[in-house]
Amino acid sequence: MASRETGRAKETGNRRVLDEAGRRRRARKALEALEQDNFHEDPHANLVMSKKAPKFEELLDSHGRSKERKRKTRSADYFKQRYRKNFAMLLEEDQLSNPDGPNYLTAQAGASQLPERHLCAVCGFPSPYNCVACGARYCSTRCYSTHQDTRCLKYTA
Amino acid sequence: MTSNVFIMDNGAHTIKAGYSNQTEPRVLLNAVMKAKSERRRPFIGDQLDDCRDASGLFYILPFQKGYLVNWDVQKTVWDYVFSKEIFNVNHASTTLIVTEPFFNFTSIQEAMSEIFFEEYEVDALLRINAGDLSVHKYHRDRPKELCCLLVDSGFSFTHIAPYIQGKKQKDAIIRIEMGGKMLTNHLKDIVSYRQLNVMDETYVINQVKEDSCFVSADFNADMKKARLKPPANDILRDYVLPDFTTIKRGYLRSLEESNGKSPNNEQLIRLNNERFAVPELLFRPSDIGVPQQGVAEAVVQAISSCPEETRPHLYRNIFLTGGNCNIPGFCERVYSEVRSAAPAEYQVNVSLAKGPTQYAWHGGAAVSQSAQFPEQLVTRDDWEESGFSACSAKFSV
Ligand SMILES: Nc1ncnc2c1ncn2[C@@H]1O[C@H](COP(=O)(O)OP(=O)(O)OP(=O)(O)O)[C@@H](O)[C@H]1O
Ligand SMILES: [Mg+2]
Ligand SMILES: [Zn+2]
Ligand SMILES: [Zn+2]
Numbered sequence: 001m002a003s004r005e006t007g008r009a010k011e012t013g014n015r016r017v018l019d020e021a022g023r024r025r026r027a028r029k030a031l032e033a034l035e036q037d038n039f040h041e042d043p044h045a046n047l048v049m050s051k052k053a054p055k056f057e058e059l060l061d062s063h064g065r066s067k068e069r070k071r072k073t074r075s076a077d078y079f080k081q082r083y084r085k086n087f088a089m090l091l092e093e094d095q096l097s098n099p100d101g102p103n104y105l106t107a108q109a110g111a112s113q114l115p116e117r118h119l120c121a122v123c124g125f126p127s128p129y130n131c132v133a134c135g136a137r138y139c140s141t142r143c144y145s146t147h148q149d150t151r152c153l154k155y156t157a
Numbered sequence: 158m159t160s161n162v163f164i165m166d167n168g169a170h171t172i173k174a175g176y177s178n179q180t181e182p183r184v185l186l187n188a189v190m191k192a193k194s195e196r197r198r199p200f201i202g203d204q205l206d207d208c209r210d211a212s213g214l215f216y217i218l219p220f221q222k223g224y225l226v227n228w229d230v231q232k233t234v235w236d237y238v239f240s241k242e243i244f245n246v247n248h249a250s251t252t253l254i255v256t257e258p259f260f261n262f263t264s265i266q267e268a269m270s271e272i273f274f275e276e277y278e279v280d281a282l283l284r285i286n287a288g289d290l291s292v293h294k295y296h297r298d299r300p301k302e303l304c305c306l307l308v309d310s311g312f313s314f315t316h317i318a319p320y321i322q323g324k325k326q327k328d329a330i331i332r333i334e335m336g337g338k339m340l341t342n343h344l345k346d347i348v349s350y351r352q353l354n355v356m357d358e359t360y361v362i363n364q365v366k367e368d369s370c371f372v373s374a375d376f377n378a379d380m381k382k383a384r385l386k387p388p389a390n391d392i393l394r395d396y397v398l399p400d401f402t403t404i405k406r407g408y409l410r411s412l413e414e415s416n417g418k419s420p421n422n423e424q425l426i427r428l429n430n431e432r433f434a435v436p437e438l439l440f441r442p443s444d445i446g447v448p449q450q451g452v453a454e455a456v457v458q459a460i461s462s463c464p465e466e467t468r469p470h471l472y473r474n475i476f477l478t479g480g481n482c483n484i485p486g487f488c489e490r491v492y493s494e495v496r497s498a499a500p501a502e503y504q505v506n507v508s509l510a511k512g513p514t515q516y517a518w519h520g521g522a523a524v525s526q527s528a529q530f531p532e533q534l535v536t537r538d539d540w541e542e543s544g545f546s547a548c549s550a551k552f553s554v
Contacts, residue, residue, distance in 0.1 A: 027446045030445075030446065031445070031446060031447065034339050034342045034346070035222070035338070035339070035342070036342065037216045037217075037218050037359075038215055038359065039345070039357055040213065040215070040356070040357040042191060042215050043191060043192075043193045043213060043215055044191050044196060074276065076228075076229035076230075076232040076233050076236075077229055079228035079268075079272070080227075080228055080229035082228070083228045083264070083265075083268040085264055086221065086226055087221045087222050087224060087226060090226070090262040090264055091262070094260075094262050094263065097263065101328075102260070102327040102328050102330065103260055104260045104262070106328075107259065107316075107330045107331060107332040108331075108332055108334075108449075109331050109332060109333045109334070109442075109449040109450045109455050109458075111448050111450070112441070112442070112450045112451060112454060113450075113454065114443075114451070117441065117443070119434070119444060122350070122351070123351065124347060124430045124431065124434050125380060125383070125384060125430060126377075150350075
């Protein structure tokens with residue numbers, strides 16, 4: 001194993017095979033996708049709202065406040081500017097200020113001791129087989145051909 | 158105390174809010190949403206009830222991985238909660254109890270304290286973990302018990318937190334990266350792959366999940382059964398999707414009516430092993446490649462890292478809160494897995510909170526009535542005198 005893992009599908013003989021790094025990357029991406037708030041784009045992202053209707057951001061700012069209070073309070077946008085740390089920055093900061101814990105990272109659940117289960121990537125039923133090319137599980141020739149036609153190496157760069 | 162107490166369990170999915178003297182909190186989505194069908198305005202929280210067509214609903218959420226990061230969005234939702242439209246909160250005469258996650262980051266704690274004192278100008282503040290509120294109520298209702306092993310399974314994650322004589326054991330708290338959001342997204346994924354593209358329909362599929370899923374008592378046996386044809390397979394069901402004209406809300410058909418037919422052109426999805434394979438992720442995160450312990454394993458692990466003399470008490474007081482605990486079969490499964498993993502000499506007792514989603518809010522109401530409550534608070538004067546350090550001295554998350 002002297003060669004560098006590229007994370008790409010390689011040609012080995014006639015068969016393309018996804019290497020270990022590629023499989024891990026794909027698994028990570030699948031999990032990241034499961035954390036998304038939306039799969040699609042904001043339907044009104046660039047919408048110019050009708051002249052009378054306030055723009056989305058303006059609506060955010062002015063909502064639910066009496067005029068008197070409005071002078072004093074800051075806009076929602078102020079808070080966006082004032083506290084702009086994302087999750088990764090917060091975590092890094094936390095590790096610097098409290099490296100020994102207990103903290104966010106020390107609380108993370110450890111690895112399961114239970115035997116891993118093998119479920120078909122297509123139909124979800126228990127599956128005895130592994131796809132040679134990408135490592136996905138499948139249970140039958142029918143699911144295998146669905147897998148090959150749809151997912152297998154389709155999305156790999 | 159002369160001021161009113163307002164309690165806000167600020168979850169990543171829903172806010173549970175109301176005055177301490179209310180019988181139930183109001184539960185509203187902690188989100189700003191945009192609908193394809195409505196170009197004129199976004200919907201804040203339960204304004205979504207005014208939205209006729211929630212297909213393709215787009216979410217803007219204040220939380221990321223369970224932590225508050227989008228402050229403009231959060232401020233918008235809070236403004237709405239406090240507004241005349243809902244609670245008409247007069248902050249100057251209000252004591253606020255607001256929740257935050259275990260191990261909340263310091264910057265977020267600072268921002269919250271600042272917003273409530275400087276922006277809303279509350280009279281007094283208690284920032285606290287939802288789990289602390291729940292455990293307070295648990296002990297108030299069961300004064301003889303010495304310990305509590307709290308499970309809070311919400312939107313972003315699931316926490317397992319042991320409390321010994323009411324004191325949170327921070328070293329032993331476990332967080333599993335599995336919650337209702339993942340379950341819904343996973344269901345969306347597999348339905349889209351197997352039957353019908355619903356990737357844009359988080360709102361609808363979340364309802365499908367809540368209406369259809371159950372936690373299996375025996376995963377392998379249910380998998381076998383799901384391979385069979387009805388009537389031997391009593392798991393397979395039709396779910397009728399909403400079309401937002403005649404069908405405003407989707408529903409699960411009964412066993413007898415699940416014939417796969419749609420005489421009135423209803424759009425159906427057929428749910429089979431999906432019904433239990435999705436909540437299964439709470440017990441086996443590794444089924445989708447999350448390399449972590451499941452709920453029951455983590456319960457046993459958390460208890461084993463507490464002092465030995467407390468373990469019998471913890472095993473006897475396993476308490477389930479948070480929205481996912483509503484899933485039928487959840488409590489029974491926790492019991493059976495913990496029972497078989499725990500040392501035989503310990504008695505195991507698992508109970509499900511009545512109203513697991515709202516329980517922490519009720520805990521807040523209980524806290525506000527306790528004799529120690531005034532000392533737990535940071536008042537306006539404290540804040541003006543010492544700022545955030547007054548908060549860090551009193552609040553422990
Ligand atoms: N009957 C039900 N069946 C299945 N899931 C449910 C049910 N009721 C609520 N849930 C799920 O529970 C989750 C919300 O739980 P909860 O209200 O405890 O979370 P939260 O407090 O908003 O979030 P967090 O505590 O993670 O910040 C949602 O994903 C929701 O779909
Ligand atoms: Mg919660
Ligand atoms: Zn299969
Ligand atoms: Zn493959």
